[in-house]
Amino acid sequence: MSDNSARMRTIFRTKTSKALNHMEDPRDALDDSYEQQVKLLHQVRQAVAEVATAKKRIELQGEEMGARYGRLGAQALEAMEQGREDLARAALERRAGLEGQVGKLQAQHSSLQKQMSQLQEREHRLAEQIAAFRVEKETMKATYSASEAQVRANEAVAGIGANMNDIGASLDRARDRVAQMQARAQATDELLSSGALQDLTAAPDADIERQLAELASRSDIERQLKAMRAAGTDRASTTGAPSDSSDGWLGIGQAPTP
Template sequence: MGLMNRFSAVIKQKVNTLLDKFEDPREALDYSYIRQLEMLNKVRRGLAEIITSRKRLEMQKSKLWDNIRLLDEQASRALDAGREDLARLALERKNTNLLQIQDLDKQIAELQEEARKMEEAEKRMAVKVEEFKSKKEVIKARYSAAEAQVKIKESVTGISEEMADVGMAMNRAEEKTESMRAKAQALDEMINSGVLTDYTSNKDEIERELEKITVQNSVEEELAKLKSEKERKKKQRVEQEAQQ
């Protein structure tokens, strides 16, 4: 067992040495920056989708209001024509549209809040990515300068490549640590952005029946008001004609 452990340790050391020799910390930093940009773009795409969904709901709400105004006009025209049944139907459809607008208002408010959270997360994340970019370039410049100095001194003093690799490994470890810290901060911002809400609605039979009762009550009230208004106007015309 001891021999196997020693053999495994030797293999790991050789693999690490080989990786250290061929791995360029500058490329690792650039790759980390690209991944952070990808995450930032995902957040921005998510925000765009939320805003688009909210705009669709607002357009749907606007169409419902247009339809409500049309139904009011139709109810009045139907009552003038003596078709109370058509007036009742128009008012039923109007109140159904009003219930739909209430549901849309809730969904629009939820999407606005979600968009606000994602906008804040996007701003914080964009700042972190830009800070990482600046620091990355500084570290890369320092690394390149140090690498050049090592090569010059090696050529002058004849120091072995193995000794030079010690300093390079320390630099790489420091750079990787900073890269992982930046990635962790970026992931924190993604987590704080929240989760999209499922806006699908599954109403049970009781809820649908209650909505029907609400619609019927509203229809009866509006129909009574409409009749009263018609009678009042008719009475005014009769009185005016009598005075003349």
């Protein structure tokens, strides 16, 4: 991959990320709209309950007035039967005044009944709209999530995704560290072999002992060569060969008996 290509992908990824960050997530907007509609439906239902409560109060008050209206009529009849026309007139006058009050209650009851019917109709329609919106909302959210996943997958395949770039950078760093460690291991091996580095795990004065052992080995070889030259090839082979006994190997490397 050329430097220009890598630079273009980096620029494209940066601009894309900034654009996506400035964009409003439609899933959040859809959820907010749904919550607002649910709140509105709750308010409508609360209004229906309040109207129903007021209507019930009027009904109870109307029933009470109706019972009083009936009692006044019965009292008027009883007063006439007992020859008390004045009491009958008073009862009828009160009942007439009660009729006006009952008429007002009837008008209020009719108005509340109409209002409650309208609110119930709106509640029903709003509930249906919210149910339909919820289905559409979930469908749109699922579609957006699938498209978002597809975009990220395409970016990963194209190598413009932030995660893939991070993975590539990690691999490059790992390769560099492995190469550095291998070179360091080889360098330290060479330094230890040359004696430039001291083996801290070795015994004290081990380097002197090692050099003396090497000198002794070379001296022994020179001694054997000198003996071979002096005694001839046959004599050298006889002298240096181990015996045929089963424990002849014990004499290998031992100094010859004088």
